[in-house]
Amino acid sequence: MKNLLPSLALLALLPRLAAAPENRIVWNVNASPEHQRNTEGAFITLKSGRIALYYSQFESGKEDYSRGSVAEVHSDDQGLSWSSPRVVFPHGDFLNAGSVSLLRLADGRIAILYAVKRSNLDCRPLIRFSDDETATWSEPRNIIDAPGYFVVNNDRLIQTRSGRLIVPAAFHRALVPVDRGATTVDSRAITLWYLSDDAGRTWRQSETWWSIPVRSESGLQEPGVVELADGTLFSWARTDRGCEYAFRSTDGGTTWSAPVPTDLKSPLSPASIKRLPGSDALLAIYDDHSGRFPFDPSRRAPLVAAVSRDGGRTWGLQRVLEGATMNWYCYTSIHFTGGHALLAYWVKDDKLTPETIAKGRMGRLRIRRVDPSWFLQTEK
Numbered sequence: 001m002k003n004l005l006p007s008l009a010l011l012a013l014l015p016r017l018a019a020a021p022e023n024r025i026v027w028n029v030n031a032s033p034e035h036q037r038n039t040e041g042a043f044i045t046l047k048s049g050r051i052a053l054y055y056s057q058f059e060s061g062k063e064d065y066s067r068g069s070v071a072e073v074h075s076d077d078q079g080l081s082w083s084s085p086r087v088v089f090p091h092g093d094f095l096n097a098g099s100v101s102l103l104r105l106a107d108g109r110i111a112i113l114y115a116v117k118r119s120n121l122d123c124r125p126l127i128r129f130s131d132d133e134t135a136t137w138s139e140p141r142n143i144i145d146a147p148g149y150f151v152v153n154n155d156r157l158i159q160t161r162s163g164r165l166i167v168p169a170a171f172h173r174a175l176v177p178v179d180r181g182a183t184t185v186d187s188r189a190i191t192l193w194y195l196s197d198d199a200g201r202t203w204r205q206s207e208t209w210w211s212i213p214v215r216s217e218s219g220l221q222e223p224g225v226v227e228l229a230d231g232t233l234f235s236w237a238r239t240d241r242g243c244e245y246a247f248r249s250t251d252g253g254t255t256w257s258a259p260v261p262t263d264l265k266s267p268l269s270p271a272s273i274k275r276l277p278g279s280d281a282l283l284a285i286y287d288d289h290s291g292r293f294p295f296d297p298s299r300r301a302p303l304v305a306a307v308s309r310d311g312g313r314t315w316g317l318q319r320v321l322e323g324a325t326m327n328w329y330c331y332t333s334i335h336f337t338g339g340h341a342l343l344a345y346w347v348k349d350d351k352l353t354p355e356t357i358a359k360g361r362m363g364r365l366r367i368r369r370v371d372p373s374w375f376l377q378t379e380k
Contacts, residue, residue, distance in 0.1 A: 021371035022340065023321075027082045028347075029055070029073060029365040037062040037363030038071075038085075039346035040154040043335035044102040044110055046133045051075045051337060053344055054088060054112065055154075055365055056098025062363050068096035070114055078338045079369050094118055097126075101157035105165075110134060111200060113143075113157045113167065115150075120184060121174055125152045125167060127200055143167055143194050143203045149174075149185040153222045153270055155333035160227050165196040166253045167203075168223035168235055188212075188219035191237050193253050208255045210247065216240055220259060222270040229280035234312045236262065238270045242289065246312060263315045265290035269300040272332040273312070276372060282308040283375055284315060285332040285343065292318060296325045303329035303345065305375050317376060321368065322347075336372065343368040 029038045041055025057071035070089035073082045091097045095117040103111045110130045117123045124147070126140040144150055149172040158166050170189035192209035196202060212219050220237035228234055233249040235256065244266055245259040264271055264286050271286035288304035289295050295302060303322035306315040321343070322329045328348035335342045347364040 021374040021377070023370045023374045024368065025366060026080055026369045027073075027367040029082075029085060029367075031062075031363035035059060035085075035363075037066070037068075037346075038365040039363060040099045040331045041344050041365060042100045042102040042155040042333045043337070043342055043344065044104065044134070045335070045337045048133065049076070049078075051079055051335075051342065052102075052134060053082075053333075053365075053367065054100040054102060054114075055344070056096070056100065057085060057087065058096065058098075058363070059091075065095055065117065065120060067091055068098050070097050070100055078340070079342050079367065082367065089114065091116075095120075099152060099154045101152075101155050103157045103159060105129075105159060105199065106163055107199060109199075111157060111165075112137065113152065115152055118147075121149055122147045123149045123151060125150065125169070127157075129200065141200070144169070148172075151189065151222060153224065154331055155272060156224050158225055158227065160233070160252060161231065162252060163197070163199075164252055165200055166225055166233070167194040168192075168225045169194060170219075170221045170223055170237065171209075186219075187217055189221045189237075191220040191223045191235070191247070191259070193223075193225065193235070193256070195253050206253055206256065210256065210259050212239060212241070212245065212259060214241060218268055220245060221268070224271065224273060225253070226273050226275060226282065228282075228311050229275070230311075232311065234273070234282070236264070236271060236273065236312070238266070238268055240268045242266075244271050244286070262312065264288075264306070267297070267300055269330050272334055274334045274336075276307070276375070277336050280309070280311075282312055283334065283341075284308065285321070285334060285345070287329065288318065293320055293323065294325055299325055300328040300330045300348075301325050303332070307375055317378065319375065319377065339372075341370045341372050341375075343370060 037058040052074040058068035060067040071085045099115040101113040128137040151170040172185035190211045193206040218240040223237040225235040235247040236244045244264040247256040269287045273284045287300045307317040332345040
């Protein structure tokens, strides 16, 4: 039992016994016939105290290749209520724009990263910067110049203590040469990382990349990365092998260890991982298929929070955030601000009918407000 006890740093996050830690849904950016899917966002806290959430707002359907733009909602009361959506970056000539990351940089600027699909064979991330708290943005800049299908999930951009920016990406090759009429990409992805040491002006590819070392139809998809307390980088990717796979880097992301299975037992659905404030513990939000909680093998549910105190080698303190096994929950963003955690994730309801769409039940972006101490309690 000793290894389950919180460290002294974690104890500081625990609430008084008389107070139940907050964990509640505060907002749903609901779907509509015009916007059947709202998903894949990220938060930023402005110097004014305003919290903004930028996300993917689809316009002409709910599929990955439907038209969509980057939209925004914001809160001026610490996430308790939210504004109406507004489009920030229209898709323009692109198929869609979305899957947003936001990050306060060490130099005080705000960076926004989002993916643009130019075609069903070309998906690449763009980056912009704001030095006036999102009032204006710089012109978009490619991170990857060469065309190809590179998937970068929402809330994935990080900056290490050295100042290096890192973007994890999954590359999907065209199934046949483009000049022979390729129209789709291989589902089997390789994972690689893009690095910048000049505050995002120029980017280079990591020296190593990895494919999954076992037979798989997914490969290593939708990777993420987090810096551990000792400076090591921990990265992970979703797979169809029943769990997330993990990599490690001890040189700031230049090279990476071979991928290995983790204790995060999940379907082909991405995990989101960040460090808990003031501690060396990691918080993961993912769809748990370990069998500890009821699950349907065909669904991305239940949505579970887990804590690791050994750098992602083992995971404990699992707690259910969303337990309806007929639904899907995925693409979670995690943001710590004002002493609480904000989570935003896509909720896809089971039955898709005109009535459920009209009620906003398909493609909701749900915002949940959680006291961080809730993650550290055992399931009752």
